[in-house]
Amino acid sequence: xxxxxxxxxxxxxxxxxxxxxxxxxxxxxxxxxxxxxxxxxxxxxxxxxxxxxxxxxxxxxxxxxxxxxxxxxxxxxxxxxxxxxxxxxxxxxxxxxxxxxxxxxxxxxxxxxxxxxxxxxx
Amino acid sequence: xxxxxxxxxxxxxxxxxxxxxxxxxxxxxxxxxxxxxxxxxxxxxxxxxxxxxxxxxxxxxxxxxxxxxxxxxxxxxxxxxxxxxxxxxxxxxxxxxxxxxxxxxxxxxxxxxxxxxxxxxxxxxxxxxxxxxxxxxxxxxxxxxxxxxxxxxxxxxxxxxxxxxxxxxxxxxxxxxxxxxxxxxxxxxxxxxxxxxxxxxxxxxxxxxxxxxxxxxxxxxxxxxxxxxxxxxxxxxxxxxxxxxxxxxxxxxxxxxxxxxxxxxxxxxxxxxxxxxxxxxxxxxxxxxxxxxxxxxxxxxxxxxxxxxxxxxxxxxxxxxxxxxxxxxxxxxxxxxxxxxxxxxxxxxxxxxxxxxxxxxxxxxxxxxxxxxxxxxxxxxxxxxxxxxxxxxxxxxxxxxxxxx
Numbered sequence: 132x133x134x135x136x137x138x139x140x141x142x143x144x145x146x147x148x149x150x151x152x153x154x155x156x157x158x159x160x161x162x163x164x165x166x167x168x169x170x171x172x173x174x175x176x177x178x179x180x181x182x183x184x185x186x187x188x189x190x191x192x193x194x195x196x197x198x199x200x201x202x203x204x205x206x207x208x209x210x211x212x213x214x215x216x217x218x219x220x221x222x223x224x225x226x227x228x229x230x231x232x233x234x235x236x237x238x239x240x241x242x243x244x245x246x247x248x249x250x251x252x253x
Numbered sequence: 254x255x256x257x258x259x260x261x262x263x264x265x266x267x268x269x270x271x272x273x274x275x276x277x278x279x280x281x282x283x284x285x286x287x288x289x290x291x292x293x294x295x296x297x298x299x300x301x302x303x304x305x306x307x308x309x310x311x312x313x314x315x316x317x318x319x320x321x322x323x324x325x326x327x328x329x330x331x332x333x334x335x336x337x338x339x340x341x342x343x344x345x346x347x348x349x350x351x352x353x354x355x356x357x358x359x360x361x362x363x364x365x366x367x368x369x370x371x372x373x374x375x376x377x378x379x380x381x382x383x384x385x386x387x388x389x390x391x392x393x394x395x396x397x398x399x400x401x402x403x404x405x406x407x408x409x410x411x412x413x414x415x416x417x418x419x420x421x422x423x424x425x426x427x428x429x430x431x432x433x434x435x436x437x438x439x440x441x442x443x444x445x446x447x448x449x450x451x452x453x454x455x456x457x458x459x460x461x462x463x464x465x466x467x468x469x470x471x472x473x474x475x476x477x478x479x480x481x482x483x484x485x486x487x488x489x490x491x492x493x494x495x496x497x498x499x500x501x502x503x504x505x506x507x508x509x510x511x512x513x514x515x516x517x518x519x520x521x522x523x524x525x526x527x528x529x530x531x532x533x534x535x536x537x538x539x540x541x542x543x544x545x546x547x548x549x550x551x552x553x554x555x556x557x558x559x560x561x562x563x564x565x566x567x568x569x570x571x572x573x574x575x576x577x578x579x580x581x582x583x584x585x586x587x588x589x590x591x592x593x594x595x596x597x598x599x600x601x602x603x604x605x606x607x608x609x610x611x612x613x614x615x616x617x618x619x620x621x622x623x624x625x626x627x628x629x630x631x632x633x634x635x636x637x638x639x640x641x642x643x644x645x646x647x648x649x650x651x652x653x654x655x656x657x658x
Contacts, residue, residue, distance in 0.1 A: 177618050178277050185347055213347040215274065217615060220347075 134242060134249040137169075143248060148212075150182060153252040158239055159183065160250055163210065163223050169239040169250045170226045179216030181236070186212050186223065269353040271370065271612075275377035279657075281620050282379035288657045290634045291649045292619050293641035294375070294383040296486070296538045296580050296608035299367040300354070301387040301409060302335065307416065311408035317401070335389055335405065336396045339491045341502045348614045368421050374611050375423065379619055381638070381654040382647060385417070385426050386455065388613075391488040394432060394460030403431040410445055418450030423654050425645065427453035427484050427536075432460060435468030442475050452645040453482035453536070458513035459490045465524035473530045482534035482578070482644060487514045510583075514540045518548060518574070525565020527573045534644060536578040539610060542595045543585045549574055549598060575600055578644060580608035581636070582617040593627045602632040606641045 135153045137160050143149065149160045150172055157172035159182020174181035189206035211220040211229055220229045226236035240251040272279075282288075301308060305325060312318040321334040343351035359369040367385075375383055390409060396402045406429040417424055428445050431437045445451055454476065456464075476483055489509025490496060496512070499505045514537055521527070521535070549571035556563055556570050566573070579599055586592060599605060610616045622628070622636050642649045 173277065177621065178281060180274075180277055185349060187345075187347065213344075215347075215349050218344050218347045 132251050132253040134244075135252045137241070137248040137250050140243065140246055140248055146186070148182065150180075151250060151252075156252055157182075158250050158252060159212075160241060160248070161186075161212070161223055166224075167241040167248060168223060168226070169241050170221070170236040171239075173236075174214040174216065174219050175228055175234050175236065176214065176217055176219045179214045179219075181214035181216075181219060181221060182212060184213040184215040186210055187220075189229070269350075269356045271350075271357060271373045272377050274350060275374060278378045278618055279376075281618060282377075282655075282657045285620065285623050287379035287619065287623075287655070288653055290651060291381040291638040291642065291653055292379055292607065292655070293638045293645075293647065293649070294378075294380045294609045294611070295536070295606045295641050295644075296386065296582060297371065297380075297383045297611050298386050298388050298613055299371055300389075301367075301413075302389045303355070304365075304367060304412070304416075305335070308405075308408050308412045311411045312404055313407075314404055317404055321405075334401060336392055337389060338392045338489070340489065340505070342614050344614065350612060351614075354612070365416050365420070368417050368424060371424060372421070376656040378609065378611065379655050379657050380609065381649065381652070382423050382425060382641075383609075384452065384641075384645075385413075385424050386486065387429070390429060391457050391486060392459060392490065393429070394457045394462075395490055395492070399431070399433045403434055403437045406431050407441070407444075410441070414445065414448045414450070418448065421450070425450045425452045425647075427451070427455040427482070430454050430456055430472075432456050432462055432469075435466070435472070438469065439472045439475065442472055442479070442481070446475075446479050446481060451481075452647070453484055453534075455484050455486055455538075456517075457488065458485045458517055459488045459509075460513070463520050464517050465520045465526060470529070473526065473533055477530045477533040480532075480646075482536050484536040484538050485514055485517050486538040487511060487540040511540045511544045515544060515548060519552070522552065522566075522570045522573050523563045525563070527576065528565050528567060534578065536580060536606070536644070538580045538608065539582060541583045541585050542579060542581065542592070542599070542605075545574065545579060546595050546598050571598070575604065577604065578640070579605050581605055581622060582608040582610045583615045584617055584621055586621060589626070592625070596628070601628075602635050603640060605636045606644065607637045 133153055135151050137149050137151055143162050145162055147162050151158050158169050159172045160167060160169045170182055172180050172182040189209040189211055191204055191206050193201040193204055195201050210223045212223055213220050221236060222229055226238050228234040242249045309321050324333040359366045371383060393402050410428045413426060418426060428451055430441050442454060487510035489505045491505050496505050496509050552570035607622055619637055623633050
């Protein structure tokens with residue numbers, strides 16, 4: 132299975148990402164909270180470069196115990212990357228489309244070889 | 254400059270480029286063979302507010318011109334004579350092209366910046382001819398001063414004709430009508446109807462004027478005589494009392510863009526305007542498709558019981574609607590079966606025309622049509638270009654103007 136070089140580990144900062152190419156395939160690799168995640172850079176909506184969009188934390192409604200609405204906040208745990216074409220949001224840890232979690236981006240294995248990172252492009 | 258941790262193909266913010274942003278669209282164009290047939294986009298946009306200093310130069314009234322120019326300082330891109338809408342089209346920065354557009358470079362020279370940017374995305378997407386509309390002026394119909402609507406839209410129309418349409422064979426437009434003044438509306442058709450690149454006229458739907466008012470009949474007659482279509486373009490209006498009850502932009506956008514077109518369509522059909530002007534072609538823009546079967550069923554059902562209230566009609570309301578043209582965007586592709594039925598009831602193969610709405614946040618690529626599994630190749634090509642070619646008499650035939658390299 133083809134292993135595609137992503138980055139030297141020291142050059143790949145927390146919160147950063149890389150887009151790597153293999154044949155006609157584009158893969159977005161994220162370094163997020165100590166873990167590496169890799170997904171196909173093709174939005175499930177209209178094919179946009181979803182891995183190249185902004186990263187934003189999930190927006191949550193805040194409800195009181197009596198179910199009244201108090202406001203909104205950003206999630207402390209869940210972050211999304213957002214397709215820059217239309218705004219489809221994906222869970223950075225799972226590749227699930229957060230509007231419908233039955234939809235999920237194709238994911239790829241990320242390997243560490245010495246000081247380097249590779250993604251398995253298959 | 255740093256606005257978000259994005260990585261647009263290794264572009265810095267200052268290097269933002271539409272061609273790179275739409276690289277995946279270009280790939281789709283090649284994979285689907287768009288070089289084999291023309292694509293016409295019947296609803297696309299530019300940001301006329303960014304050319305406002307040029308447009309204001311076309312104002313005739315010296316007092317209004319001085320007022321508009323003075324209030325535009327120090328940042329002329331935010332001309333305060335133009336009313337604006339509360340809204341969050343860019344989703345809080347999630348759609349970065351809104352914020353980055355002003356950094357995009359265009360070549361110095363003959364090509365006007367809006368035209369250069371428009372042709373850039375047209376080539377990337379595979380569009381040959383685009384019908385170009387403004388953006389903030391979609392709300393001009395609710396400007397509190399009718400005389401400003403007339404003056405500003407006339408200045409815009411003159412600017413667009415002289416600076417853009419006169420020089421660009423791939424760009425056409427249906428020009429803005431100041432519908433709050435029926436006489437000015439009529440005069441606009443006479444003044445601009447034969448200008449190069451003018452393929453019809455536009456009513457921005459967000460306004461409070463009934464389309465069946467007698468004062469408009471002379472305009473409809475003139476349009477029919479000239480063979481020019483009339484189009485209604487949806488948009489939202491959060492200050493509308495009903496829409497004001499909605500607390501999120503998603504709700505205002507989803508309903509607002511359909512709401513005014515529903516009102517205008519109801520008045521248009523029930524008052525028998527299609528019987529009075531049977532050759533006048535009507536196009537409905539940016540309301541998607543899901544509302545059409547709703548309106549057909551709703552009005553057919555009531556018409557059968559209350560026929561006496563619509564005596565001008567000689568057939569069912571839905572039959573008149575089947576003679577109209579419908580722009581595809583934003584096409585609701587959430588239930589393929591419902592979409593297929595919708596296309597069946599509107600006779601999509603002859604009446605549906607592709608629209609992108611680019612560069613707005615909910616644009617649709619040609620692949621939204623081309624990839625539909627239930628359409629024949631002929632139907633796809635008609636919807637993507639053939640129907641609009643005939644509707645606007647563009648005489649494209651099989652010519653391909655876009656650079657789908």
